[in-house]
Amino acid sequence: MTATDLVALYPFLYASDGELDVLLDAAVRSTVAKTAEITELRAELARRQGARLELCARQLAERFAAGGRLLVFGNGGSSTDAQELATLFLHPDGEHPALPAFALSNDIAVMTALSNDVGFDVAFSRQIAAFGRSADIAVGISTSGNSANLLLAFEEAARRGLMTVGIAGYDGGRMAQLAELEHLFVVPSASVHRVQEAQTTLYHALWELTVAAFAGRHPVPEPFDPRGSD
Template structure:
C-alpha cells in the first residue's frame, strides 16, 4: 500500500508543480471512472470551495460532473474518449490534469492523461494495485500508487492522498518566494 511517509518526496514534488501551475493561472482538471468519478468531483469542490476558512479558492473542474456532456460524448465518440475529448476542448497547456484510477488500467483515464500530456498540461495520476498501464506511461509527470489490490483500501488511500495534495498546494502558496522561478 502507498505509504505516504515513504512517498513524501514524490507527493511534495507533485504539489509544488501543481502550485506553480495554479500560480501561473492554470486550473485543475480532474477525472475518474466509476467510483473515482465521485473522487474527481470531491477534489474539484475542495479546490474551488475550501472548507477551511482562510484557504485560497483555486480553479478546478471535474470532467465527470456534467452528465449531459459526459453521456453525449460517450454516445457520439465512445466512453474511451470522454475525458480526452473534454480536455481537448476545455483545457489549456497551463492547466493540471489529475486522473484517478483504482487499478491504473481505466481506458478513458489513460486516454485523458495522454491528451493532457499532448496538450502540455501537468499530468498527475492516482492509481492502485501495481499502477497498471497508467504507471507505465512514458510522459506522465507524477504518479502516486496506492499499492493494494483491495479497491476499498485504494479508495481510502486516494482520499487521504488528494487531501494531502490540496493541503500542500496551499502550504506552497503560504510560503513567500516558494513559487518564484529560482525555487525548484
Template structure:
C-alpha cells in the same frame, strides 16, 4: 458482523501505517504539491477525472480547491470532468464512453495545467485516453492507482500507487492522499495553518 468490522478496520489501519512509513511517498506528495502550486501561480488549472468512486474523488477534490479546505481564502481553479451530464452523454453518444474525458481535456486543457487521473486498476480506457490527450497538450499528469499501477503507470509524470490490490482499500488511500494534497496546496498558496 463484529469480526468483519474488526477486519475492515485492521485492514485500513494497515494501509495507513504503510503510507505513514513510506518516505518516498512523502517526497512524492511534496513534489506533486509543488507541481500544483506552480501551475496555479501561473494561472493554470487542475483537472480531475475518474469513474465510479474515483469520479466522486474527482468531484470532491475539485470542490476542496474551488471552495475551501481548512480556512477561507480565494477559490482555486479545479475542474472535475465527471460532472456535466450533457457533455458526458454527448461525447458518449457521439464518440463512445472511452472518450468522455479525453474530449474534455482537448477542449479545456492547456499547456501547464495539471491533470489528476484516478483509476484503481490503472487500466480504465477512458482515463488512458485522457492521459494521452493531456500529454499531447503539455499537461502534467498525476496518477492515482493501485499497487500494480496498470497501463497508466508508464504514462504519468507522477503516480501514486496504493499498497493494496483491494479496490475499497485503494480508494481509501486515494481519499487520504487527495485530502492531504488539497490541504497542502491551500497552505502553500496562502501561507496559513489550519485552525
C-alpha cells in the same frame, strides 16, 4: 431474494443470543484488523511517496500561480473522488484561497453525448482537448490504473502541455507504463477497499500541501468588512 439469501446477507438479524455474541466478536476483530491495515498502508505511502507528494504540490502551486486550472477525472467511485478533490480546491475556508478546479464527469450532457456519439473512451480526452490550456493540470484517479479513457486523457493532456498526475492502486496498472505521466502515486494494496481509503488520504494530503505552497506565494487577503474602518 429468498429467506436463505437474507440470512446470508444479514446474519445478525437472525442470530440467537449465543450466535450474536460470536458475530459481534468477529465484526470487532475484523474492524480492528482493517483499521490496522489501512493505518499501516497510509504510513507506507508517507514513507515511500511523501517527498514526491511535496514536489508535486509545489509544482501544482506554480501552475495555479500562473493561472492554471485543475481538470480532474475518474470513473465510478473514482469520479466521486474526482468531484471531492475539485470541491476541496474550490472551497475557501478562511485559511486557504479558492483555486479553479473542474471535475470532468460533472457535465452529464457532455459525458453522455460523447459516450453515445463517439465512445466512452474519449469522454475525458475530448474535454481536455476543448478546455485544456498549457498552464493547466490534469489529475486522473483510478483504482486499477487501467481505465482506457484516463490513459487517452493523459496522452491528450501531455500533447497540450498540461501537468499530468495519476493516482492508482494495486501495481499501477497501465498507468505505470504511461510515459506521459509526470507524477504517479500508487497505493500498493490488493484490496479495493484499502486502495480507495488510502487514495482519499493521498489526495487530501496533496490538496493541503498545494494550498499551503500557494498561500506562501499568495497570502489569503483579509475578508472584506462592509463597515469599513475608522
